[in-house]
Amino acid sequence: MQHQDVIMLCQQSWALPLGTNARSLAREFARANRVLYVQMPLDLHALLTGRHRPEVQQHLRVLRGQAEGLTEAEPNVWVLTPDCLALSVNRLPVGRVFGWANQLNAWWLARSIGRAARRLGFTQPVLLQDGIIFQGTELKRLLRPRHFVYYLRDYMLDVPYFRRHGPAVEQRLLREADLVAANSGYLADYARRQNPNSCDIGQGCVLDLYQADADHPEPADLAPILHPRIGYTGFLTTVRLDLPLLEQLARQRPDWQLVLVGPEDDDFRRSPLHQLPNVHFLGNKQPGQLPAYVQHLDACINPQLNNATTAGNYPLKIDEYLAMGKPVVATHTRTMDLFADHVLLADHADQWPALLEAALAGEVPQRAAAGIAFARSHTWAASAGRLYAALAALPEPAPELAPATAFALTPARLA
Template sequence: MNKPSGRTNFVITSRQPWEEKQLGSNIRDMARTLSETHPVLFVNEPLDWSSRFSKKSERAQRRDEFIAQNGGRHLIEAQKNLWVLSPKNLLGSINWLPDTGLYDWANRYNGTILSTEIRQAVSELGWKSFVLINDNDMLQGFFLKELLKPAVYVYYLRDNFLAVDFWKRHGARLEPLLMSKVDLVASNSLYLARQAARYNPNSVYVGQGCDLKMFDPSAISEIPADLAAIPKPRIGYAGALTGLRLDGGLIETVARQRPDWQVVLIGATDDSFPTERLNALPNVTFLGAKTPGEIPAYLAAMDVLINPQVLNEVTIGNYPRKIDEYLAMGKPVVAGKTETMALFDQHVYLAENAEQFIARIDDILNGKVLSSPAERIAFAWEHTWENSVGMLTDAIDQLLVSQPQTT
């Protein structure tokens, strides 16, 4: 195995598996970009008892396939300067425990198991020190500062996970404590950065990066057959179809009030989304999930792209990467109004209710737009991972400046 080179080594922990191919991932994109200038060790999501032995879980099967594809190795060089560690040892499934000292003891035990494997990988790579970036995991990451002793510990706050019951059970207590003890909290939205600053004055906004190379309207030469069969005007959405983030009632209202419009929904659905009710409408079409490489061709053939985001604790500070993808295709967009979406108000119509949503779509179809396709594309390309990672490393460098640098 080649030894890494570079000034600062980075270890990244995440609950988003490296082997996941169908969904975009902030932290994987960040790791790839960071590895262009620094050695990076990406720690794959550890498996626990539940994921290994539950018949309903496919995580263990996907992990086994990933390891088999790499000759049974748990530490691989995924690309130049970027290593992926898939921990061997199972962690305890402990989220069901009451939020007491017993949970903390078990959580620290899990952290000890994980940190031991991380230290072994760091030693194999020949690193003497590293910066640790924790991807929004206030549970498994809670004791890593004490157990790993990184040069700098960064908590990457990219979503309000406390709105989800799994994370809230223990995270409501642990996340503020973790943010208080890390060296830096980095957030991808101004809203989340302000929330973090209540617990740690060293909280910074690093923007949001997007990998837009695939989203090139000039490269699209053909409309997908299943979309070409749908008449215009096409009002489209592409992404996960979940009631946690999307307002199914708003989509239904748009479709019912404007039967002359075709509402096209692309993505996998979950049980919280009103799929049956919407599917019963003659002008709503579900095209199912598509691979990331297929998405741009679908976006290119839409007349208006939408993000009917429901406003709740999960989405209030969320940065929707799909908006940059929409704009990179030069398309006009209507989206739900949130604090983060104010960043886009020169190019995206923002609506607070169904009446406004319908009116803004109608405006676009009648030629009333906020900006030209070229302006939308240029704006989207301001939001690169290089810019976001650059802001993050600048903040980290300020913390490291007084420390001796070793590799």
């Protein structure tokens, strides 16, 4: 796919300080295409409860005409802050009222996107939606893109926010998409139940910071901790992580130091781990600080729960650990099969001590080198290439469904 226009409807703000899949894909698309990155409109609940937050204030300036909603963020990438509000529909009951309110939200959003697309001279774009966004159920009809791609990168239906309307909305998105692009084989199989045009495009990684041959000074809060150090970096949440397993490991092997780097949810903050002398919570760190922590660990872990949420989740941290040449032990999930040649996988809790013993027994240079090479093969260029190939294999739209060429969005068309 080259010299085309791409509209991306994204859950996360372009300015989010953490790395995001959508932003990385947008940058890869922009190497050969023009990209309009659409952020979520401001909804009434956020306006009422967070009026003084900087991002809400920025949305309000756009709504008042005091700031430009369409800005060029990088070469070939424009970011749109929609000049519309959205009704807070998630608490509405399932049924017609939700449907009508969601259609109204979609109409407002499509009108804002259409104005931006006309200003940029976009014609016959590909529309890619990043995950479950309620308005997206209407945008294929309203914007008439050349192709509509649903980007599926997490199983979100277990997340409390999506439990009411998420199942019906996602089922509709899966069925309406011309192509479902998933970032794991598990999620691609899940999508194929509703849409045969589903494919695994893999997961891209940005590993510039994770260089095994770099010399990182030992962080001051890590230095006093004895060896062996077994560590995890990332959000500490019981939605994904096996808290009883961590407690069991720490109690079974008091000579092992368990180092946990990242913010905690309420369950972790209240857990008995905080009373164990060989468990060390080092708190949240900036992305640029994390490679130093990984480099000075003896082994890295990903103690996931094995459930519907995690089975298809692609763990970026595994690539980061491998890129630093570290031995890794992880819970065996369907997605972790991809890493089976480079990571020690535990099918149940009783296997963890022996696998960690093996990981700590000594770094094997050949294995470390193979892991580094494997992690570095997971590029955004490779993921985008698979997506381009899948799009090229799609049939052209029927004449009656031909894409709009000038985004002449009118109330009649959007009704």
